[in-house]
Amino acid sequence: MNLLEYLKQPELKRIKNLDDPQTTVLHSQIIKEKVFLRNLYTDFYKIFKKSIDQNAKMMVELGSGGGFIKEIMPDVITSDIIKVPNAGMSFSAEQMPFESSSVDTFFMIDVLHHIKGPKVFFSEAQRCLRKSGKIVMIEPANTLWSGFIFKNFHHELFDTSAGWEMNKVGPLSDANGALAWIIFQRDRKLFESEFENLKIKSICFHTPFRYIVSGGLTYRQLLPSFMYSFVNFLEICLRPFNKWLGMFETIVLERQ
Numbered sequence: 001m002n003l004l005e006y007l008k009q010p011e012l013k014r015i016k017n018l019d020d021p022q023t024t025v026l027h028s029q030i031i032k033e034k035v036f037l038r039n040l041y042t043d044f045y046k047i048f049k050k051s052i053d054q055n056a057k058m059m060v061e062l063g064s065g066g067g068f069i070k071e072i073m074p075d076v077i078t079s080d081i082i083k084v085p086n087a088g089m090s091f092s093a094e095q096m097p098f099e100s101s102s103v104d105t106f107f108m109i110d111v112l113h114h115i116k117g118p119k120v121f122f123s124e125a126q127r128c129l130r131k132s133g134k135i136v137m138i139e140p141a142n143t144l145w146s147g148f149i150f151k152n153f154h155h156e157l158f159d160t161s162a163g164w165e166m167n168k169v170g171p172l173s174d175a176n177g178a179l180a181w182i183i184f185q186r187d188r189k190l191f192e193s194e195f196e197n198l199k200i201k202s203i204c205f206h207t208p209f210r211y212i213v214s215g216g217l218t219y220r221q222l223l224p225s226f227m228y229s230f231v232n233f234l235e236i237c238l239r240p241f242n243k244w245l246g247m248f249e250t251i252v253l254e255r256q
Contacts, residue, residue, distance in 0.1 A: 205246030
């Protein structure tokens with residue numbers, strides 16, 4: 001048995017189908033039980049909370065999965081492409097059941113890189129958002145450090161040479177972790193020309209170590225839970241280097 005097999009979450013060794021709703025239920029259990037991962041999700045939700053406009057009323061999380069955003073932001077509508085207990089609604093991000101100009105904010109954690117037709121999604125989000133409405137998403141970054149980790153130690157594809165579209169395999173099993181970098185950095189001019197009403201307000205790199213230490217949804221936690229604050233402090237000290245070290249990026253788009 002190699003090291004990665006040893007570190008793999010015991011429950012996940014039984015998983016055969018990532019598109020099975022029971023897999024998402026298991027993910028929810030893992031997030032709640034692993035202190036590092038739960039704290040990381042909490043900090044991600046706090047990023048969302050800080051981005052809320054004062055008058056925002058209609059807020060929707062896409063791809064809620066095994067998360068717990070309602071514990072931090074009770075007014076958010078949760079949703080997922082498959083029917084899971086943590087999601088109040090079930091629909092595809094490429095065809096959403098909201099009236100035009102009715103949504104104030106869409107929140108997404110690790111969702112964009114699973115969407116098969118990003119252009120269809122952006123068009124649909126553009127339709128649903130009110131003027132000055134936002135899409136706030138947290139996605140894998142492509143830095144020197146994250147590229148090495150995602151390409152060598154993560155189960156999902158991380159292909160920086162790929163196009164925007166993905167094969168229509170399954171709602172969760174098909175993914176390209178490099179998609180946010182492809183759209184908003186490599187092909188930024190293309191995005192800006194095709195979606196003139198979705199302005200890129202900010203891109204912020206962050207979280208170089210906490211996700212790795214947490215083991216994510218796949219591997220065991222690597223450090224004792226009480227060290228979360230220390231690792232977080234270390235990341236704060238290294239913020240000037242996040243352009244090279246950040247594992248994730250927060251992207252904010254605003255409807256013009």
